[in-house]
Amino acid sequence: MAGTAASEKGKGDLQVFESEEDLSVSLAKYTADLSEKFIQERGAFTVVLSGGSLIHSLRKLLESPYLESVDWTKWHVSWVDERVVPKNHEDSNYKLAYDGFISKVPIPPGNIYAINDALTAEGAADDYEACLKQLVNNKVVDLSAASGFPKFDLMLLGMGPDGHVASLFPGHPLVNENKRWVTFIKDSPKPPPERITYTFPVINSSASIALVICGSGKADAVHRALGNQENSDLLPVQIVSPEGKLTWFLDKPAASKL
Numbered sequence: 001m002a003g004t005a006a007s008e009k010g011k012g013d014l015q016v017f018e019s020e021e022d023l024s025v026s027l028a029k030y031t032a033d034l035s036e037k038f039i040q041e042r043g044a045f046t047v048v049l050s051g052g053s054l055i056h057s058l059r060k061l062l063e064s065p066y067l068e069s070v071d072w073t074k075w076h077v078s079w080v081d082e083r084v085v086p087k088n089h090e091d092s093n094y095k096l097a098y099d100g101f102i103s104k105v106p107i108p109p110g111n112i113y114a115i116n117d118a119l120t121a122e123g124a125a126d127d128y129e130a131c132l133k134q135l136v137n138n139k140v141v142d143l144s145a146a147s148g149f150p151k152f153d154l155m156l157l158g159m160g161p162d163g164h165v166a167s168l169f170p171g172h173p174l175v176n177e178n179k180r181w182v183t184f185i186k187d188s189p190k191p192p193p194e195r196i197t198y199t200f201p202v203i204n205s206s207a208s209i210a211l212v213i214c215g216s217g218k219a220d221a222v223h224r225a226l227g228n229q230e231n232s233d234l235l236p237v238q239i240v241s242p243e244g245k246l247t248w249f250l251d252k253p254a255a256s257k258l
């Protein structure tokens with residue numbers, strides 16, 4: 001089970017699990033509880049997914065009691081980042097989430113916001129931002145009074161071994177983007193190279209963020225983010241600092257250098 005501790009220096013709540021299996025059990029309860037809270041408060045639940053291993057870690061939500069108890073019809077799902085490939089391509093984050101999660105729950109198809117895969121990276125980012133503006137205008141997605149950027153109810157973020165989140169990579173100028181809601185990258189160090197991504201002002205306006213990180217390959221970046229040494233070059237994961245609540249879900253190997 002989890003060793004739970006509030007981490008120092010306002011870095012959020014840190015939860016370390018014996019295994020990825022235990023982590024996925026807790027992540028399901030956390031997500032279902034937030035779903036209930038936000039649907040009660042605002043009649044909708046706006047969820048942002050990343051790609052990668054996160055989707056597998058959401059599997060317990062597909063089981064009892066959550067499969068029946070979650071009001072899936074109120075979910076609105078978008079992606080924090082997406083690869084600019086056709087939706088049926090093996091590299092598509094939409095395909096990964098659709099095959100492993102979305103196709104197994106009754107979220108209305110109109111509430112799933114995939115990118116327009118007929119466009120260039122630049123065009124797809126503009127189009128996704130326009131879609132997000134419409135969701136804000138329709139009051140499906142809140143607008144943060146503090147930042148003026150969209151405020152999602154929950155972002156479920158993974159982290160790469162280099163400390164990247166979304167498609168915001170260490171040392172890349174996109175990390176500093178502070179005007180756009182959605183932007184694009186054509187030289188991603190992690191393949192495929194062309195992607196779109198929410199920007200940090202959007203990520204950091206969220207009401208809640210779960211950083212879901214498993215495996216020893218992530219231990220160095222976790223140590224750099226949560227350890228005590230000062231470092232002037234912040235990894236993207238260290239820039240994650242939501243208006244609301246940040247919760248780290250780590251398995252033991254990912255937390256092994258703390």
Ligand SMILES: O=C(O)[C@H](O)[C@@H](O)[C@H](O)[C@H](O)COP(=O)(O)O
Pocket residue numbers: 050051052053054081082083093157158159160161164165166167190
């Ligand atoms: O498109 C992507 O690559 C993902 O959206 C990305 O942001 C992911 O969350 C991290 O790279 C971690 O991926 P893993 O959990 O598979 O390491």
